[in-house]
Amino acid sequence: MFRKKKPGAFHKNVFLPKRKEKRAKRGASEEKTGRPGMFFLSLFLWLVFLGTLGYLLLVSPLLLLERFSVSGNSRVSTEKLEDFFSQATSDTWLGVFSAKNYLLFRTEKFSAALLETYPEIRSARVEKRFPASLFLRVEEREAGVLWCSGGPCYLLDEENRTRESRAIIGLPEERLPVYTVIDKSGLPVDLGQPVFSYPFSTRLLALYSLLDERFGIKLEKESVTPSRFSDEVRFRAEGGYELYVNTSLEPQETIDSLALFFDGELPQEKLGELAYIDLRTENRIYYAFKNAPEEKKSEENKENAKDPKEGEKAKKKE
Structure with missing residues (x-):
């Protein structure tokens, strides 16, 4: 009526779960110990990526507007307009970011300043072309x-x-x-x-x-x-x-x-x-x-x- 337990069965049912529990705790502690390391590694890699991207987009000379072209002008010489562009983009922001940067250059602000400086110009259309060109088309007044x-x-x-x-x-x-x-x-x-x-x-x-x-x-x-x-x-x-x-x-x-x-x-x-x-x-x-x-x-x-x-x-x- 009663089955006889095999030798060691008691140890199997009682002591083995404790060993598994110890192993699980040891694995969990090792996992907790590894998580901060992975977090800081991921953070470091992201910072490197974003820093490189920011440098390429905002600081690198690859996106500086170095080519400036003008059309439609006769009363105002091309040399004067080139000098105006050079002066308008000579500043830097925070001593790092150039005003010539393709992404930071504001065409509306440049156009408004140009019309105020040269009343001979009736209208000015400014167009940026990736990665480093700026085209200026002006219409001049007769009087x-x-x-x-x-x-x-x-x-x-x-x-x-x-x-x-x-x-x-x-x-x-x-x-x-x-x-x-x-x-x-x-x-x-x-x-x-x-x-x-x-x-x-x-x-x-x-x-x-x-x-x-x-x-x-x-x-x-x-x-x-x-x-x-x-x-x-x-x-x-x-x-x-x-x-x-x-x-x-x-x-x-x-x-x-x-x-x-x-x-x-x-x-x-x-x-x-x-x-x-x-x-x-x-x-x-x-x-x-x-x-x-x-x-x-x-x-x-x-x-x-x-x-x-x-x-x-x-x-x-x-």
């Missing part, structure tokens, strides 16, 4: 327009927004012709805000150019307006007379009306006898001689001024 109204003068850009003008004031003519408009109302303007809803500066420069090319009329570079809301600019020509122009009209309309006026009403040779020519009213021209009452155009010439094409057709028939 600058300053708006002065009861305070500091501001540069009007192509979108008629006011910009700082410290760099443009006093520029020599060969660098950039500058035309100034004085607002007699003295209304303040906000920096960076548009002054007009239409291309005022573009039309103003076009009038200077077209009047000279078409009629040989050279205007002084300083003009006057009663207010920016009047859409009116008053120029003074070299002959001493004045031109009153509506800047809300296209410049070509003003030029066509003036051409008909010279052909049908007043020979251009008599310009020196005039006090002013008033072109502010569309399809109407008023004028006055020096020391004489104001004259108004005849009805026939008014009709021609309404439609320049009809006036040209009438001339061809004659």
Whole structure:
């Protein structure tokens, strides 16, 4: 009924588990002893990897912008732009990281500084090309327009927004012709805000150019307006007379009306006898001689001024 236990069975059931337990404890202690070593080894390897990667990306000369190319410039020489790039990238951060680094170089900051330093440049497009090239494409202004109204003068850009003008004031003519408009109302303007809803500066420069090319009329570079809301600019020509122009009209309309006026009403040779020519009213021209009452155009010439094409057709028939 009762089975007889084999000799040593008691030792097998009692003492062997204790031996296994001792071995397990010894293995666990060895494993615990090895874990810190593996951790520090892994940490060391990661630090070496990250340090090498950081050196290659941020410190190594492999990613320094050493090749600089410029296009689209004529007023500002390539040598000046290269010098500007060298000065802009001559600093180091924390005495270690070069400003020429491909990853650290900021194109927006460089472009903004360039436009502020050289007002001759209208826009600048900066492009980085991996691993060590920088390309600069610029568009230059033909001339600058300053708006002065009861305070500091501001540069009007192509979108008629006011910009700082410290760099443009006093520029020599060969660098950039500058035309100034004085607002007699003295209304303040906000920096960076548009002054007009239409291309005022573009039309103003076009009038200077077209009047000279078409009629040989050279205007002084300083003009006057009663207010920016009047859409009116008053120029003074070299002959001493004045031109009153509506800047809300296209410049070509003003030029066509003036051409008909010279052909049908007043020979251009008599310009020196005039006090002013008033072109502010569309399809109407008023004028006055020096020391004489104001004259108004005849009805026939008014009709021609309404439609320049009809006036040209009438001339061809004659």
